[in-house]
Amino acid sequence: xxxxxxxxxxxxxxLSYTSNLSxxxxxxxxxxxxxxxxENHLVPLVNIRITFRAGAxxxxxxxxxxxxxxxxxxxxxxxxxxxxxxxxxxLKRMGVGSWNGGTSTEFVTYYITIPSDxxxxxxxxxxxxxxxxxxxxxELVNERKVxxxxxAGKQSEPDYSLKNAVRHALxxxxxxxxxxxxxxxxxxxxxxxxxxxxxxxxxxxxxAALFVSGDIDPDSVMQAVEKNYGDWERGPGFPExxxxxxxxxxxxxxxxxSPSKGLASVRFIFRGPDAAADTASTYAADLWGQxxxxxxxxFKNNMYRxxxxxxxxxxxxxxxxxxxxxxxxxxxxxxxxxPEEEGLWEIITRLKKALKKEIFLMKGKDYFTxxxxxxxxxxxxxxxxxxxxxxxxxxxxxxFWWASTSTQYYLNYLETVKKLTMDDVHAFLEKYLVxxxxxxxxxxxEDDEKIQGIVKRVKEKxx
Numbered sequence: 001x002x003x004x005x006x007x008x009x010x011x012x013x014x015l016s017y018t019s020n021l022s023x024x025x026x027x028x029x030x031x032x033x034x035x036x037x038x039e040n041h042l043v044p045l046v047n048i049r050i051t052f053r054a055g056a057x058x059x060x061x062x063x064x065x066x067x068x069x070x071x072x073x074x075x076x077x078x079x080x081x082x083x084x085x086x087x088x089x090x091l092k093r094m095g096v097g098s099w100n101g102g103t104s105t106e107f108v109t110y111y112i113t114i115p116s117d118x119x120x121x122x123x124x125x126x127x128x129x130x131x132x133x134x135x136x137x138x139e140l141v142n143e144r145k146v147x148x149x150x151x152a153g154k155q156s157e158p159d160y161s162l163k164n165a166v167r168h169a170l171x172x173x174x175x176x177x178x179x180x181x182x183x184x185x186x187x188x189x190x191x192x193x194x195x196x197x198x199x200x201x202x203x204x205x206x207x208a209a210l211f212v213s214g215d216i217d218p219d220s221v222m223q224a225v226e227k228n229y230g231d232w233e234r235g236p237g238f239p240e241x242x243x244x245x246x247x248x249x250x251x252x253x254x255x256x257x258s259p260s261k262g263l264a265s266v267r268f269i270f271r272g273p274d275a276a277a278d279t280a281s282t283y284a285a286d287l288w289g290q291x292x293x294x295x296x297x298x299f300k301n302n303m304y305r306x307x308x309x310x311x312x313x314x315x316x317x318x319x320x321x322x323x324x325x326x327x328x329x330x331x332x333x334x335x336x337x338x339p340e341e342e343g344l345w346e347i348i349t350r351l352k353k354a355l356k357k358e359i360f361l362m363k364g365k366d367y368f369t370x371x372x373x374x375x376x377x378x379x380x381x382x383x384x385x386x387x388x389x390x391x392x393x394x395x396x397x398x399x400f401w402w403a404s405t406s407t408q409y410y411l412n413y414l415e416t417v418k419k420l421t422m423d424d425v426h427a428f429l430e431k432y433l434v435x436x437x438x439x440x441x442x443x444x445x446e447d448d449e450k451i452q453g454i455v456k457r458v459k460e461k462x463x
Contacts, residue, residue: 024036024037024038025037025038025039026407027222027225029205029225029226029229030230031205031206031229031230031232031233031234032204032205032206032207032234033205033209033210033225033229033232034208034209034210034402034407035209035210035222035225036209036210036211036212036395036398036402036407037212037213037216037218037221037222038212038213038214038391038395039213039214039215039216039217039218039391040213040215040390040391041215042215043214043215044115044116044117044215045097045113045114045115045116045214045215046113046114046115046116046118046119046122046212046213046214046215046216047111047112047113047211047212047213047214047391047392047395048113048114048119048122048123048126048210048211048212049109049110049111049210049211049212049213049392049395049396049399050109050110050111050126050130050208050209050210050211051107051108051109051110051208051209051211051399051402052107052108052109052202052203052207052208052403053106053107053202053207053208053237053238053403054067054103054107054108054198054202055067055068055103055104055105055106055107055108055180056103056104056105056106056177056178056179056180056182057105057106057177057241057325057326058177058201058202058238058239059176059177059182060176061176062186062194063186063194063197063198064176064179064182064183064186065179065180065182065183065184065186065187066182066186066187066190066194066195066198067103067108067198067202068147068151068180068181068182069143069144069147069182069187069190069195070108070198070199071101071102071103071108071110072143072147073133073135073139073140073143073195074101074110074129074130074133075087075101075129076133076136076139076143077133077134077136077139078128078131078132078133078134079128079132079134080128080132081125081128081129082134083139084139087129090125091112091125094112094114094115094118094121094122094125095114095115095118096112096113096122097113097114098111098112098113099111099112099113103180104180105177105178105180105324105326106324106325106326106403106404107399107400107403107404109399110126110129110130111392111396112125112126113214116214116215116216119212119216119220119221119224120220120224123212123224123225123228123229124224124228126210127228127229127232130203130208130232131229131232133199135192135195135196135199136192137192140190140191140192140195144187144188144190147187148184148187151181151182151184151187152184154181155181155184158257158258158259159257159258159443161255161257162253162257162441162443164179165253165255165441166253166269166439166441167179169251169253170244170247170269170271170327170329170439171244171327172245173242173244173245174242174244177241177244177326177327178326178327200236201235201236201237201239202235202237203235204232204233204234204235204236204237205229205232205233205234205235206234206235206237207235207237207238209399209402209403209407210225210229211395211396211398211399212225212395213391213392213394213395214391214392241326243274243277243326244271244274244326244327246272247270247271247436247437247438248437249437250437250438250439251437251439251440251462252439252440252441252442252461252462253439253440253441253442253458254441254442254443254444254454254455254457254458254459255441255442255443255444255455256444256445256446256448256449256454257443258443258444258445258446259445260445261445261447261448262337262338262445262448263311263335263336263337263338263445264335264336264338264344264348264442264443264445264448264454265333265334265335265336265441265442265443265444266333266334266335266336266348266351266441266442266443267332267333267334267439267440267441268332268352268355268439269330269331269438269439269441270329270330270331270432270433270436271327271328271329271432271436271438272328272329272330272431272432273285273428273431273432274324274325274326274327274328275323275324275325275404275405275409276325276326276405278431279405279409280424281427281428281431282323282328282405283413283416283417283420283424284420284424284425284427284428285321285323285328285330285428285432286321286323286380286417287373287376287377287380287417287420287424287425288362288425288428288429289319289320289321289330290376290377290379290380291372291373291375291376291425292319292320292362293318293320294372294375294376295314295315297368298361298367298368299317299319299358299362300314300317301314302354302358303317303334303351303354303355303358304317306350306351306354306357306358307334307336307347307350307351307354309336309339309347310334310335310336310337310351311335311336311337312335316334316335317332317333317334318332318333319331319332319333323404323405324404325403325404325405330432330433334351336351338444338445338452339452340451341451342452342453343452344444344448344452344454345452345453345454345457348440348442348454352440359433359434360434360435362429362434363429363430363434365422368422368425373422377417377418377420380414380417381414381417381418384413384414397410398410398411442458
């Protein structure tokens with residue numbers, strides 16, 4: 001009943017929102033730039049976002065971390081606004097409400113929110129930034145230090161060692177395609193020539209999409225887009241990537257940097273599906289993830305009964321699938337209470353055995369009920385509705401999916417999910433989870449490690 005009431009409320013929100021929203025428009029310029037327009041006249045604001053299929057995914061060992069450095073340099077001046085001072089002054093003149101950029105594993109994005117009467121100025125502003133950045137030696141010297149300190153700070157955090165070890169274990173051949181921060185030495189020795197390589201290969205229109213949403217006139221926007229971006233020259237664009245190899249055997253990683261004494265974090269990570277290689281399975285993986293996270297479902301309760309040492313009961317048990325073009329993964333996470341004496345290894349062994357059994361049982365026709373399937377579909381629909389609450393929020397999601405899968409994947413997502421059956425979920429389980437090798441990661445406090453000796457056991461097991 002609560003779900004029905006919640007769904008009704010979300011439906012009202014969605015209807016209210018879409019009543020002020022025209023259909024999404026998409027355009028393709030001759031140079032390959034994709035343009036998406038969403039008209040919403042609720043408030044006199046416009047969000048302009050430009051996204052590239054770049055980030056760690058396009059890097060090599062020699063470029064590891066330089067897409068992030070390039071993101072910073074883009075704010076340091078271009079042929080129109082010669083330095084950061086002029087760049088920021090232009091933002092202020094336009095009345096920009098918010099602006100920023102970000103680098104991820106599979107995309108780089110920049111955005112501004114401006115008054116709707118300055119939309120043409122905003123489009124021109126980003127055109128200069130992406131087409132003609134100065135990439136000066138002086139700015140590079142300064143920004144190398146800024147990025148070095150930012151990444152060094154992240155690498156000093158307690159969980160960095162674990163994330164880095166997992167990255168190398170799961171993706172041994174191309175681990176750098178999952179490392180956004182990058183190598184400090186590569187950052188410290190970055191050259192203008194390397195940054196120009198990134199610009200000329202990946203910051204090109206046929207590897208980019210422009211998202212304009214809010215209080216706009218689509219025809220006027222497209223005229224401004226043609227004027228400011230039509231002469232942008234094409235480049236090589238997104239490269240053909242050799243795929244990550246599937247795991248051939250079970251592997252282990254253990255790190256003793258956890259700040260939580262008395263608690264150990266244990267994760268089991270399975271490879272795939274990768275969205276580029278097996279798009280169909282990603283929908284079933286999402287539906288499975290929604291069902292397996294049900295706090296009253298069989299999975300969490302069965303696991304807690306099998307391993308009562310799990311901290312917080314079922315509340316700290318989670319599982320799910322993360323969609324990525326290049327390196328999708330399905331994982332299970334548990335928090336275990338560490339015994340005062342030896343015994344953690346036995347608990348983890350029991351936890352692994354219970355998980356394997358539970359994954360096998362998921363193939364049964366009665367493990368996930370028809371009601372659970374429908375409830376999971378409704379929850380996914382609710383999440384999608386909430387993501388469309390604002391035009392800018394919707395376009396932000398659209399840009400993510402454009403980079404990691406495709407816009408059609410996102411726009412047709414709910415329709416596809418609604419058609420899924422348990423046969424699709426079972427096919428996903430058979431292909432990616434049942435009897436498949438996985439990585440076990442253990443994060444433990446160094447004081448607990450002295451008693452439990454987990455890291456030593458893992459090293460011995462890996463030899």
